[in-house]
Amino acid sequence: xxxxxxxxxxxxxxxxxxxxxxxxxxxxxxxxxxxxxxxxxxxxxxxxxxxxxxxxxxxxxxxxxxxxxxxxxxxxxxxxxxxxxxxxxxxxxxxxxxxxxxxxxxxxxxxxxxxxxxxxxxxxxxxxxxxxxxxxxxxxxxxxxxxxxxxxxxxxxxxxxxxxxxxxxxxxxxxxxxxxxxxxxxxxxxxxxxxxxxxxxxxxxxxxxxxxxxxxxxxxxxxxxxxxxxxxxxxxxxxxxxxxxxxxxxxxxxxxxxxxxxxxxxxxxxxxxxx
Amino acid sequence: xxxxxxxxxxxxxxxxxxxxxxxxxxxxxxxxxxxxxxxxxxxxxxxxxxxxxxxxxxxxxxxxxxxxxxxxxxxxxxxxxxxxxxxxxxxxxxxxxxxxxxxxxxxxxxxxxxxxxxxxxxxxxxxxxxxxxxxxxxxxxxxxxxxxxxxxxxxxxxxxxxxxxxxxxxxxxxxxxxxxxxxxxxxxxxxxxxxxxxxxxxxxxxxxxxxxxxxxxxxxx
Amino acid sequence: xxxxxxxxxxxxxxxxxxxxxxxxxxxxxxxxxxxxxxxxxxxxxxxxxxxxxxxxxxxxxxxxxxxxxxxxxxxxxxxxxxxxxxxxxxxxxxxxxxxxxxxxxxxxxxxxxxxxxxxxxxxxxxxxxxxxxxxxxxxxxxxxxxxxxxxxxxxxxxxxxxxxxxxxxxxxxxxxxxxxxxxxxxxxxxxxxxxxxxxxxxxxxxxxxxxxxxxxxxxxxxxxxxxxxx
Numbered sequence: 001x002x003x004x005x006x007x008x009x010x011x012x013x014x015x016x017x018x019x020x021x022x023x024x025x026x027x028x029x030x031x032x033x034x035x036x037x038x039x040x041x042x043x044x045x046x047x048x049x050x051x052x053x054x055x056x057x058x059x060x061x062x063x064x065x066x067x068x069x070x071x072x073x074x075x076x077x078x079x080x081x082x083x084x085x086x087x088x089x090x091x092x093x094x095x096x097x098x099x100x101x102x103x104x105x106x107x108x109x110x111x112x113x114x115x116x117x118x119x120x121x122x123x124x125x126x127x128x129x130x131x132x133x134x135x136x137x138x139x140x141x142x143x144x145x146x147x148x149x150x151x152x153x154x155x156x157x158x159x160x161x162x163x164x165x166x167x168x169x170x171x172x173x174x175x176x177x178x179x180x181x182x183x184x185x186x187x188x189x190x191x192x193x194x195x196x197x198x199x200x201x202x203x204x205x206x207x208x209x210x211x212x213x214x215x216x217x218x219x220x221x222x223x224x225x226x227x228x229x230x231x232x233x234x235x236x237x238x239x240x241x242x243x244x245x246x247x248x249x250x251x252x253x254x255x256x257x258x259x260x261x262x263x264x265x266x267x268x269x270x271x272x273x274x275x
Numbered sequence: 276x277x278x279x280x281x282x283x284x285x286x287x288x289x290x291x292x293x294x295x296x297x298x299x300x301x302x303x304x305x306x307x308x309x310x311x312x313x314x315x316x317x318x319x320x321x322x323x324x325x326x327x328x329x330x331x332x333x334x335x336x337x338x339x340x341x342x343x344x345x346x347x348x349x350x351x352x353x354x355x356x357x358x359x360x361x362x363x364x365x366x367x368x369x370x371x372x373x374x375x376x377x378x379x380x381x382x383x384x385x386x387x388x389x390x391x392x393x394x395x396x397x398x399x400x401x402x403x404x405x406x407x408x409x410x411x412x413x414x415x416x417x418x419x420x421x422x423x424x425x426x427x428x429x430x431x432x433x434x435x436x437x438x439x440x441x442x443x444x445x446x447x448x449x450x451x452x453x454x455x456x457x458x459x460x461x462x463x464x465x466x467x468x469x470x471x472x473x474x475x476x477x478x479x480x481x482x483x484x485x486x487x488x489x490x491x492x493x494x495x496x
Numbered sequence: 497x498x499x500x501x502x503x504x505x506x507x508x509x510x511x512x513x514x515x516x517x518x519x520x521x522x523x524x525x526x527x528x529x530x531x532x533x534x535x536x537x538x539x540x541x542x543x544x545x546x547x548x549x550x551x552x553x554x555x556x557x558x559x560x561x562x563x564x565x566x567x568x569x570x571x572x573x574x575x576x577x578x579x580x581x582x583x584x585x586x587x588x589x590x591x592x593x594x595x596x597x598x599x600x601x602x603x604x605x606x607x608x609x610x611x612x613x614x615x616x617x618x619x620x621x622x623x624x625x626x627x628x629x630x631x632x633x634x635x636x637x638x639x640x641x642x643x644x645x646x647x648x649x650x651x652x653x654x655x656x657x658x659x660x661x662x663x664x665x666x667x668x669x670x671x672x673x674x675x676x677x678x679x680x681x682x683x684x685x686x687x688x689x690x691x692x693x694x695x696x697x698x699x700x701x702x703x704x705x706x707x708x709x710x711x712x713x714x715x716x717x718x719x720x721x722x723x724x725x726x
Contacts, residue, residue, distance in 0.1 A: 189351065193350040195350065335704065339670060444564065477560045494572045
């Protein structure tokens with residue numbers, strides 16, 4: 001009888017601890033190396049658009065959140081391994097990623113752009129302001145053809161496992177010498193070192209870098225969205241966590257209604273990048 | 276199982292780069308190694324210390340640090356970018372080979388030095404007695420003996436270099452390890468990819484091992 | 497030099513703690529390695545063919561496959577693998593495998609492969625006479641292993657253990673990929689933040705040289721101690 005009592009008590013305590021431990025503690029993973037989406041300040045503290053937005057979403061959800069740092073290439077594995085419960089790391093919603101994880105509705109969008117060093121031969125491309133790759137129209141096709149010609153044989157640097165890498169390797173712009181790096185920072189370093197003819201990433205990532213480093217990095221060519229570039233940035237959630245997914249969606253709705261997303265977007269991006 | 280078969284072509288393709296990096300680095304490394312081994316056995320104190328510290332630094336620091344200093348560190352130095360050195364330092368491929376060569380050069384120099392130092396003094400005296408001059412002695416007597424002596428340890432170094440090339444993936448190069456990592460991070464099946472990529476490395480290790488055994492037989496007297 | 501200042505303005509304190517972390521993870525790894533080496537060395541020395549094969553498989557694979565690949569295996573497969581093993585023992589819950597453990601275990605397994613060869617070689621080079629004498633004197637296997645063979649093995653193995661330690665110490669630089677903040681990762685962060693990779697990676701090299709230097713001194717002392725009476 002004593003053993004059974006002890007065991008039941010142990011079980012109850014464990015159950016209690018597990019429940020209270022899970023009581024609304026949400027861990028959110030971010031990269032901390034992709035300003036202005038997410039970054040670190042001098043003291044190493046995580047800052048950025050998504051860090052602030054995450055805190056607000058948690059208030060709306062009535063949850064206790066901690067934001068965890070994770071290297072980009074371990075971002076999705078980390079989610080699956082339960083290192084954290086959600087990803088808010090400037091991760092675009094793409095069909096490829098949706099094979100492994102779920103996404104909330106998009107909360108903000110970024111356009112991508114090529115960047116070069118001032119004085120590069122690639123400046124002054126004859127292309128429209130921006131193209132949307134989900135649009136199969138003639139103008140998009142024409143622009144892609146122009147780009148294929150300009151970028152043929154050139155070295156373009158991107159961060160690994162990004163939509164930008166996918167686009168360059170998709171063949172839409174022909175044969176480009178793609179170089180992949182662990183972080184956007186490394187891309188920027190090699191771009192300024194003259195090792196890359198061009199680099200591809202979120203337009204704001206380059207403008208932020210140019211501003212902070214003072215290096216003459218300029219955007220060239222059209223801005224890209226849609227198609228391989230996905231449909232906005234959303235919160236990454238494990239496939240079986242439908243409950244959490246709903247909570248995030250509701251919170252994003254609330255944040256949008258209250259204008260919070262627009263407010264933060266203007267603060268961090270300089271324009272309203274909200275969705 | 277099908278992932279293993281699917282990833283095989285991509286991995287084999289990347290193996291070409293791995294083999295290139297290994298062979299080139301070992302090739303240049305031998306020259307560097309012999310050079311510093313000779314310096315080390317020299318009576319000149321300056322030569323001795325240059326060789327000693329070269330070896331100490333390149334064997335005492337991780338290869339990753341060495342490759343990062345050469346690629347990322349030197350890449351940010353203005354005057355290097357404007358000099359002729361940039362021809363080598365601009366491309367990750369040549370930077371990697373430079374780092375690997377310097378690294379294997381250090382380990383090789385230790386192996387060769389030890390081989391030179393343990394040559395039976397009697398043989399050298401006999402060579403002198405026969406009237407062979409220094410250069411002759413070196414190429415006809417010392418070198419062949421040193422090669423035979425070094426084979427086991429050098430075989431080990433060849434395998435270490437093969438593994439070392441996996442670090443090329445940290446400076447954008449898509450070698451076997453780089454591609455393996457890419458496949459793992461997109462399919463989340465680390466075990467299968469590890470088995471395939473690992474097996475390819477083991478096969479290459481096996482080849483090196485047998486090559487050394489064969490050479491040991493050929494060089495025995 | 498101001499970059500290295502202690503406290504908020506410089507990276508000195510971060511690098512100091514990162515160095516401690518490097519030592520900690522290397523130490524954990526080498527001991528995990530010793531534990532594995534004890535097992536697999538005995539397999540390789542055993543009369544049972546299957547055990548020999550298992551031992552050889554272990555040393556061949558983990559000395560032949562690049563460290564990065566092993567680390568990726570544990571980094572990407574980590575929690576899953578550990579939880580799988582735990583399930584065998586009956587534990588069904590979620591186990592958080594932190595960066596330190598992932599790093600220590602990956603490097604530890606590799607370190608163990610080298611240590612296995614060192615232990616095996618050391619035991620095999622102990623004078624056969626010692627074994628025979630122990631048996632003649634009537635000591636039980638367990639006892640004479642502990643009191644006679646192993647102490648001698650340690651003495652013979654020490655120089656090679658020093659090498660294994662050097663390898664293990666340098667291999668820790670590779671686990672920066674798991675996010676653990678040791679020397680390499682801290683340098684990476686500092687280099688990125690200050691945009692001065694040359695300074696910080698060079699300083700990292702200096703730190704490793706320092707650790708190498710200290711290690712050599714330590715092992716020399718140990719070797720001298722164990723040489724007493726020989």
